[in-house]
Amino acid sequence: MALDKNGIAKRIAQELRDGWYVNLGIGIPTLVANYIPEGIEVEFQSENGVLGMGPFPFEGEEDADLINAGKQTITVRKGAAFFDSAMSFSMIRGQHVQLTVLGAMEVSQNGDIANWKIPGKMVKGMGGAMDLVASAENIIVAMMHSNREGESKILKKCTLPLTGVGCVKKVVTELAVLEIRGNKFYLIERAPGVSVEEIISKTEGDLVVPEFVPEMVL
């Protein structure tokens, strides 16, 4: 069965390594914080200016001055730090953040990502996404395999305005874990009960399928 959003987040959380600083984007990526594997310590950076982000506050304890990049009220953990936006992006551009997890509207087989604009329809802006994808060494994209019309979002070439070029290395969808190497998608894992045929049929880009594709262990 295809994963739900929490399932995607849970699978991505398995990629976390002890001691990493991690930036989580809005949407599914935010959920990754709920599934940190046992025995691993990571710190979450939010680009509006906080390191050491904690869970949402208890009702009545919200602080308007303490939010994450999604403008949600948050708390901080012991040992947290606040800083201005220039310093925040120094951390990002300077590659002091080990992992970036973000959503996408489209990803292509050369690692391009589009997630900020639909010309004439939706113009929300890129926020910090362009800075993040241009500099992060390790980017995981959390997304659905197809759009609402059933069209694949895993493409040979992106059709929407790009956020970054040649930067995505790994994609986790409700159906599969894909890696991008040498201008191709590689099928690494499939969601429990999802067939290789279904993944092939829903992937527009070139997909390399090994003889045996293991199921995700969640």
Place this chain on the structure above:
Amino acid sequence: MNKVVNNVDEALVGIEDGMTLMLGGFGLCGIPENSIAQLVKLGVKDLTCISNNAGVDDFGLGLLLHGRQIKKMISSYVGENAEFERQMLSGELIVDLIPQGSLAERCRAGGAGIPAFFTPAGYGTEVAEGKEVREFNGKPHILEMALTADYAIVKAWKGDTEGNLIFKATARNFNPMMAMAGKITIAEVEELVPAGELDPNDIHTPGIFVQRIFKGEKFEKRIEQRTVRSKS
């Protein structure tokens, strides 16, 4: 040097039609809400506003958009404002969307006397159109120019009569860099204390960057996305 002005009316003296303003804040967090209310009252128009976001429909810079006071916005994310999207898609409003880190650094550079810098952000995208590209360490970068403003308007938690500022939590965001980049910088603060009451070790923005400071009359501090967990 005493930088104190009595109120928001005195603080915003000199702001005229067609000027470029920087306004601190991220979302509705750390925005100079008293000054924005005053800009609405003054009715100045054809403004170029440099601000990470454009507020929401009925708060923050959304109030200026509503009165068609803004001619051009320079921002990174404007997704929470339907009126903004409408004015932008209809062509009434000129919008320059730039990556958030580039926006922050362009303000910092403007205040720091650095005319331009290279960044990898936006290379290969429409943000790079018309910009010089240069390779450093095998990676392409684009040239981004510094930003300055006629007036920068920032919001701080505490300030003293010398204009030294301390920000609270994530309400710091763009405020320190914008304070540096204004020809005249106006700071509205929640608490205004005599010089000597703030520990010099704790100052985030030194008073040299601030020309006028006043205590804001009222801070609504609206929360954009109230997210909580239950105690059980």
